[in-house]
Amino acid sequence: MERRGFIKKGLSWLAYILGTAALAYPVFSFINFRKIRKKTVVFYPDEQLAAANFKEGVYLIRKGTDFNALSARCTHLGCTLNFDAVSQQFKCPCHGSLFAISGKRISGPARTNLISIPVKREANGDMEVEFEI
Ligand code: FES
Structure with a gap:
């Protein structure tokens, strides 16, 4: 794999992980909403x-x-x-x-x-x- 391709693929994965975390955060916040503290x-x-x-x-x-x-x-x-x-x-x-x-x-x-x-x-x-x- 070329160096440029490796960096592009790495950035794509990073964007995918950050995007998934951004979408999952409200879901986990909602699940913990009724948690008794x-x-x-x-x-x-x-x-x-x-x-x-x-x-x-x-x-x-x-x-x-x-x-x-x-x-x-x-x-x-x-x-x-x-x-x-x-x-x-x-x-x-x-x-x-x-x-x-x-x-x-x-x-x-x-x-x-x-x-x-x-x-x-x-x-x-x-x-x-x-x-x-
Ligand atoms: S909140 Fe309605 S009487 Fe107290």
């Missing part, structure tokens, strides 16, 4: 003082010395909930669903309670919350 949020001791503290999509709820966590995602269409410290309720800014501080649905278009997430207390006093996103 986990996220860990750590609440440091100074972030555990309020009745409900929001951080990265999750609320840490303090009831005396007990803690639990709730997803901040509204169970209607997924908007991020706001906590009203006066009424001690979660309010959805999108369509007005209302949830108790326990996560129980009170009113609005949402039909289910908020998702409860286990809390792990670390030896140094941090509260670790791991949830699926």
Whole structure:
């Protein structure tokens, strides 16, 4: 094979490989679209003082010395909930669903309670919350 032919063939293969990769990328991205990923949020001791503290999509709820966590995602269409410290309720800014501080649905278009997430207390006093996103 001549040198020029070898280079042409090599460039053709390179173009073929790059073209295939460019076409395959969206397909693999779509396949991984619903892949469940986990996220860990750590609440440091100074972030555990309020009745409900929001951080990265999750609320840490303090009831005396007990803690639990709730997803901040509204169970209607997924908007991020706001906590009203006066009424001690979660309010959805999108369509007005209302949830108790326990996560129980009170009113609005949402039909289910908020998702409860286990809390792990670390030896140094941090509260670790791991949830699926
Ligand atoms: S998204 Fe919360 S009420 Fe619709």
